[in-house]
Amino acid sequence: MEFTFNKEQLAWQKKAREFSNEIIRPASVERDLIADPAKTFDWEIIRKGSQLGFRTLAVPKKWGGHGLDLVTQVLVMVELARGDASISKTFSQCWKWSQLIAAVCTDEQKERFLKPFIADETYLLGLGANEPSGGSDNRMPPEDAPTAGMRLKAERQGDEWILNGEKCFIANGNIAKLLFIRARTNPAVSVRSGTTLFLVPRDTPGFRVGRVFNKNGWRFYQNAELIFENARIPHSNLVGKVNGGAEARGGDPSQFSDLELGANALGVCDAAVEMAMQRIKQRHYGGHPLLEQQTIQLKLSRMHMLTEALRSFMLRVAWERDQAVAGNADYLKSANNMLALTFSADTVQSVTNLNMEIHGACTGGAHPAAYKLVRDAIIWTHLAGDSVNRIKGIKSVMSHAH
Ligand SMILES: Cc1cc2nc3c(=O)[nH]c(=O)nc-3n(C[C@H](O)[C@H](O)[C@H](O)COP(=O)(O)OP(=O)(O)OC[C@H]3O[C@@H](n4cnc5c(N)ncnc54)[C@H](O)[C@@H]3O)c2cc1C
Structure with a gap:
C-alpha cells in the first residue's frame, strides 16, 4: 500500500486548507451561535467554495467535474472539516449524490441534472430516506419484515408517479435544488425489495419543505422535513428499476x-x-x-x-x-x-x-x-x-x- 500523495492530491489538499483557514474558520463560531436554525446557513460560503471546485469535485471529468478519487476526497474533507464540520458536510452531500447520478442514472438524466448542477454555483443536492416513524429499521432487523422501514408511498398513474408521505432530518432538504427520494412502491415486501429511487426537483408540484430542525451541533448544516402531498414525478425521473431502490445505491x-x-x-x-x-x-x-x-x-x-x-x-x-x-x-x-x-x-x-x-x-x-x-x-x-x-x-x- 502506498501512502504518498501525488501532485494533484497535494494541490487539492492545499487549496482546501487555504479555503478552510480564510473563509470557513472565521465564519464557523459566529454561524454556530445564531439561534434560528434556518438562518445559520450562508450562501456566500457555498458560492466561494463552488468557484474553487469544492461542490463539483466528485463529478467525472467527462461530465464537467474534477473526477477526484476517494483518497483525494478524504484529504479535502479533512481540511474543510478542520474549519467547520457542518460546512464541509454541506459540500460533501453534493459529492455523494452527484457521483450517484454519474454512476447509476441514464445519460438522458445526466444531461438533465448533472449539467445544471455543474453550471449553477447554488445548486445543492440531498437524499431522503429517513422518516418520522423510524430510520434504523431501513437497515436493522426486522428490516426484512414488510412492516419495517420507510412508508412514503409512490403509485404509478400513467406517465407519472404520485408521492404521498413525509421524510425528516434530510440534509440540505430546504436548500437543495434536487433530491433523491426513496419511496415504497411495494408495501407487501421488505424495504430492500419494495422501494424505488426518484429524482425530485425542488419545484415539483405537491412537494414542499416543512420545518428546519434545531440541532445542538452541526448548526450550519440544514436538516429539514420534506412533505409530499400528491407530488407528481415524471416516470423519466425514476432511477434504475421499479423496486430497485436499494440496488441502485448499493451497486455503486x-x-x-x-x-x-x-x-x-x-x-x-x-x-x-x-x-x-x-x-x-x-x-x-x-x-x-x-x-x-x-x-x-x-x-x-x-x-x-x-x-x-x-x-x-x-x-x-x-x-x-x-x-x-x-x-x-x-x-x-x-x-x-x-x-x-x-x-x-x-x-x-x-x-x-x-x-x-x-x-x-x-x-x-x-x-x-x-x-x-x-x-x-x-x-x-x-x-x-x-x-x-x-x-x-x-x-x-x-x-x-x-
Ligand atoms: C445530522 C444528521 C443528518 C442526517 N441526514 C440525513 C439525510 O440526509 N437523509 C436521511 O435519509 N437521513 C438523514 N439523517 C437521519 C439518520 O439517518 C437517522 O437519524 C438514523 O437513520 C437513525 O434513525 P432515527 O434517528 O430515526 O433513530 P431510530 O431508528 O428511532 O433509532 C433509535 C434507537 O433505537 C435503536 N434501534 C433501532 N432499531 C434497532 C434494532 N433493530 N436493533 C437494535 N437497536 C435498534 C437505534 O440503534 C437507536 O439507538 C440524518 C441524521 C442526522 C443526525
Whole structure:
C-alpha cells in the first residue's frame, strides 16, 4: 500500500486548507451561535467554495467535474472539516449524490441534472430516506419484515408517479435544488425489495419543505422535513428499476458515505488537537505553562494517537475502495467499511472531550469553539444509525474470515 500523495492530491489538499483557514474558520463560531436554525446557513460560503471546485469535485471529468478519487476526497474533507464540520458536510452531500447520478442514472438524466448542477454555483443536492416513524429499521432487523422501514408511498398513474408521505432530518432538504427520494412502491415486501429511487426537483408540484430542525451541533448544516402531498414525478425521473431502490445505491462502488463521516470526524480531531496545543502553551500556572504538566501531556498524546489511528484507517478504506472502483471488486469485501463509521464516532467524541477537559471550565463561556467541537461530535451518535452498526461490521468480519 502506498501512502504518498501525488501532485494533484497535494494541490487539492492545499487549496482546501487555504479555503478552510480564510473563509470557513472565521465564519464557523459566529454561524454556530445564531439561534434560528434556518438562518445559520450562508450562501456566500457555498458560492466561494463552488468557484474553487469544492461542490463539483466528485463529478467525472467527462461530465464537467474534477473526477477526484476517494483518497483525494478524504484529504479535502479533512481540511474543510478542520474549519467547520457542518460546512464541509454541506459540500460533501453534493459529492455523494452527484457521483450517484454519474454512476447509476441514464445519460438522458445526466444531461438533465448533472449539467445544471455543474453550471449553477447554488445548486445543492440531498437524499431522503429517513422518516418520522423510524430510520434504523431501513437497515436493522426486522428490516426484512414488510412492516419495517420507510412508508412514503409512490403509485404509478400513467406517465407519472404520485408521492404521498413525509421524510425528516434530510440534509440540505430546504436548500437543495434536487433530491433523491426513496419511496415504497411495494408495501407487501421488505424495504430492500419494495422501494424505488426518484429524482425530485425542488419545484415539483405537491412537494414542499416543512420545518428546519434545531440541532445542538452541526448548526450550519440544514436538516429539514420534506412533505409530499400528491407530488407528481415524471416516470423519466425514476432511477434504475421499479423496486430497485436499494440496488441502485448499493451497486455503486464509489460511495463516499461512511468515508465522508470518518474524514469529517478526522478534521474535527485535527482542530481539537490544534486547539488543545494552543491552550496548553498559553495557560500558565505558577509561572509554568500547562504543557509541562505530565497529566496534560498524557491527555494530549492520547488525542494525537487516536487522531492518527483514525487518519490511517480512513486513508486505508479510501485506498481500498479506489482499488474497487478501478475494477478490483475484491476490495469491496473489506470488513473495514461498516467499522469505519463507528470508529470515527468513538474517536471524535473522545478527542473533543479531552480538548474540553484541557480547556477547563472556560469551555462553555470563554471558549465557545472548544464547546462547539463537543456539540458537533455528539452528532456522530445518530448518523446513519448509532453504534448498533457495529453488528453489521462484525457480521461482515465474520462472513469474510478465512
Ligand atoms: C445530522 C444528521 C443528518 C442526517 N441526514 C440525513 C439525510 O440526509 N437523509 C436521511 O435519509 N437521513 C438523514 N439523517 C437521519 C439518520 O439517518 C437517522 O437519524 C438514523 O437513520 C437513525 O434513525 P432515527 O434517528 O430515526 O433513530 P431510530 O431508528 O428511532 O433509532 C433509535 C434507537 O433505537 C435503536 N434501534 C433501532 N432499531 C434497532 C434494532 N433493530 N436493533 C437494535 N437497536 C435498534 C437505534 O440503534 C437507536 O439507538 C440524518 C441524521 C442526522 C443526525
